[in-house]
Ligand SMILES: [Zn+2]
């Protein structure tokens with residue numbers, strides 16, 4: 001009587017994103033990721049591997065920062081225009 005063969009590979013570290021065997025930890029969140037799910041970025045002299053999730057989050061936060069900056073400058077211009085209009089109206 002033979003036991004059915006099961007794949008017991010619990011000692012293999014799995015990629016947290018796709019489940020493939022991981023090659024190393026993410027430099028940002030320390031999650032184990034495979035070669036397909038990490039992006040290599042140059043941080044100073046060292047080459048860092050960042051998981052796709054952190055890479056996406058970083059990109060989004062950067063875009064959000066830019067959008068808020070643009071929104072703030074637009075609001076400032078509108079406020080200045082309103083102030084100028086009011087000042088001209090008061091002078092008249
Ligand atoms: Zn993966």
Ligand SMILES: [Zn+2]
Nearest residue numbers: 026029051054
């Ligand atoms: Zn990460």
